[in-house]
Amino acid sequence: MKRIEARAVMFAAMAVVIARAAFAVGPAQIGNFEVTEVAPGNYVHYGSFQERSPENLGDNANIGFIVGERCVLVVDAGGSLPVGLALKKAVRRVTPVPICHVVLTHVHPDHFFGAAAFLDDKPQFIAHRNYPRQLAARARPYLNYLRRDLGEFAEGSDIVQPTLLVDGRLELDLGGRSVLVQGWPPAHTDDDLTVFDRATRTFWLADLLFVDHTPVIDATITGFLAVMDDLRKIDAEHYVAGHGRSRAPWPAVLDPQRRYFTVILDETRAAIRNKKTIQQAIEEVGLSEVNNWAAFDTFHRRNVTTAYTELEWE
């Protein structure tokens, strides 16, 4: 029943998207769901930088999959059921091998709301040890916001609980291909996971790396900088950011994000030292970075808020 409803909604969504495309009104995101093979067996779909809307259906994060001989591992499910279903179709265009694992890299809605699309495959839903605690606290407001932004297209984007929690490192064998799922100390969130495909040395960083899109700090700025020092040491050949794409080599691609965080860190500490209020800091800190990032207006002041509430206790 649920599935029929979900399918009906998706067809409705597709009908709208197709109609819009026909009149060249908006982007046909789901009807034209592209994946790029960034390294043999590693397929990425690049999400949009636009704010979530009924036109993009929450297709905002970079998501994808790794194909082994026996199993497919999905890295994040996208921001709504239609996005998850589109990703699943993309998997099926590439391989008939079963989807054994869906990694939920962290507790953000642009990454996890598509997870219900994979329930039929009965995969392991893998998340960080801290993920359930955060999901419990955030599920209700996230569902409310999703409904507000997507209206009827939010239907079926149900919360999926993880079935396997990672505390540290988890080695997976996809059949002729081994993959490392790694949990990190608090950084972007307190429940960040990365995926490393050993065969091609492809590093899926999820939101531990933003390219061109304003990086987001939803746990700790000092923690994020510390984790970035460790990320840099990973011997990667290819990389996939959580948002954005780049031709810059690894690990130099980390540098702009590090610079941005350093600016916030230094200027927020100075603001606190100079007895500026959180509101003053929010209005003043980091403005030199405004032209370097997309969606700065949406996320930058939030980052300063997070930094201030952390650093004022130093």
Place this chain on the structure above:
Amino acid sequence: MKNGTRRVATLLLVLAFALPAAANEKAEPDPARSPYWEPIRQLIFGDRVINPDDRDVIRVYLNLRADDASTVPVAVKSQIDQTDKDYIKSIYLIVERNPSPTAGVFHFTPSSGRAQVETRLRFEDFSFVRAVAEMNDGKLYMSQRWVKAAGGCSAPNAKNFVPEALLGKMKLRFDDDTVSYGKPNLVQLMIRHPNESALAADFDAEKVPQFVRSVRVSFDGRPVMDAEVDFSISDNPNFRFYFNPQGKGELKIEVEDTHDRKFTHSVPIAEGAPLPGG
């Protein structure tokens, strides 16, 4: 009194969930016609008249667009001097669409210096924030702001967890390097506490709410600000307010949470002596 407050909170909570979520509400609604406000007003103030603030007693300051639903700075600023004859007795700070709308009730005296408080709020949804000043003669004045404060990956809950060892730890920061007698001095109180509600956790039945219930500030044994607060206040509750010392004494903070844990902190205050400023 306390039970009464709790009963009101529970009733409000039921009401908050009974009302339908407003879909796609991007424009500011008419503050006088808010379906959320009427029942709250009835429960807290009954049939008492709330005057439009043409006397300019109180103003609430917030950005129209708040960026982080877990931490939205708010300032409630009194526009009048606290005198024995004419003063603000209490300020009610209300986020009308939150599950428990009353973020805090702050009580002041003529010796508070200035009836003013800044803090940080959580938002479950777009909402009016209302500050109602209750004068010593019982008159009520209201100021309100519409806030769009949610969306994206911004969430009303705490981003990090407060380690047990730090729970209740406090810090006081002063704006000035030394205290001045006979005039209002600004002070910031910081409290380490998750200040979390079980309401955010529909998917976790085991979760027990724990949040700061009351904050009492006194100087030299006399009340400066007494506040009954709730989980609409952000984690690690933070308050900025004034105290008006007439001579040296002890600035004392007493905090109590829902688990009946009591935390105290105090600093000696004397003219010319350096203040902990951070």
